[in-house]
Amino acid sequence: DVKVTQSSRYLVKRTGEKVFLECVQDMDHENMFWYRQDPGLGLRLIYFSYDVKMKEKGDIPEGYSVSREKKERFSLILESASTNQTSMYLCASRTTQQGSYYGYTFGSGTRLTVV
Amino acid sequence: AQSVSQHNHHVILSEAASLELGCNYSYGGTVNLFWYVQYPGQHLQLLLKYFSGDPLVKGIKGFEAEFIKSKFSFNLRKPSVQWSDTAEYFCAVKKTSSASKIIFGSGTRLSIRP
Numbered sequence: 001d002v003k004v005t006q007s008s009r010y011l012v013k014r015t016g017e018k019v020f021l022e023c024v025q026d027m028d029h030e031n032m033f034w035y036r037q038d039p040g041l042g043l044r045l046i047y048f049s050y051d052v053k054m055k056e057k058g059d060i061p062e063g064y065s066v067s068r069e070k071k072e073r074f075s076l077i078l079e080s081a082s083t084n085q086t087s088m089y090l091c092a093s094r095t096t097q098q099g100s101y102y103g104y105t106f107g108s109g110t111r112l113t114v115v
Numbered sequence: 116a117q118s119v120s121q122h123n124h125h126v127i128l129s130e131a132a133s134l135e136l137g138c139n140y141s142y143g144g145t146v147n148l149f150w151y152v153q154y155p156g157q158h159l160q161l162l163l164k165y166f167s168g169d170p171l172v173k174g175i176k177g178f179e180a181e182f183i184k185s186k187f188s189f190n191l192r193k194p195s196v197q198w199s200d201t202a203e204y205f206c207a208v209k210k211t212s213s214a215s216k217i218i219f220g221s222g223t224r225l226s227i228r229p
Contacts, residue, residue, distance in 0.1 A: 040124065040221060041221055042221035042222045043205065043222075058216075090159065103164055103217070104159075104217060106160070108158040109158060
C-alpha cells in the first residue's frame with residue numbers, strides 16, 4: 001500500500017522557534033506538496049516540488065521555506081514560528097507517469113500549535 | 116486563476132436522507148475533477164474522480180458525482196446517507212496537464228444525525 005508519512009502527528013512550538021515538518025513518500029512520486037488546512041478555508045497550497053531540488057511557491061508561501069534534497073523527502077520549514085501559523089499541515093505526493101492517477105496521496109497531517 | 120466554490124459550509128442531515136453537495140469551478144479549459152473526504156481524525160482520501168468519458172462517475176461508499184460542463188459543476192450525491200458519512204468533503208479541480216497542481220474548495224462539513 002502506498003504511503004505518505006508525516007513525522008509528527010502533533011507538535012507544540014514556541015513563537016520564534018525554527019520548525020521542521022518532515023514528509024516521506026515511498027511511491028517514487030515526482031511531485032510533492034505542502035498544504036495547510038484551516039476551518040472554512042479548505043486546503044491552501046504553501047509550496048510544491050515537481051522533482052528533486054525543485055520548488056515552487058504556492059498561494060501562501062510567506063513565512064515558510066522548503067527543502068527537497070531527495071526524491072522521497074519534502075521538508076517544510078517555518079523560519080520563525082508565529083501564532084498565526086497554528087494549523088493542520090498536510091503533505092501530499094503524486095506521480096506524473098502517463099496513464100496514472102493524477103490525484104494526490106495524502107499524509108495523515110501534522111497539527112502544529114505555536115504558543 | 117482557477118478557483119473552486121463549495122457553497123455549503125455545513126450540512127446537517129438525518130440518516131437515510133438524500134445528499135447533494137454543490138461544487139463549481141472557474142476554469143474554462145479541460146479539467147480533471149475530484150472529491151476527497153476526510154473522516155474525523157483521518158487523512159484525506161479520494162472519494163471519486165472524473166477524467167473523461169461518462170460524466171456520471173461513481174465512487175466508494177455509494178457516492179456519485181455528475182460533471183455538467185455547461186454549468187462548470189461537479190456536484191456530489193448520495194441517495195441515502197448513513198451516520199458514518201459524517202466527514203468533511205472537499206471538491207478539487209486541476210487542468211488536464213499532468214504537471215498541474217490541484218486546487219481545492221473550502222470544504223463542506225457534513226453532520227449526520229443518527
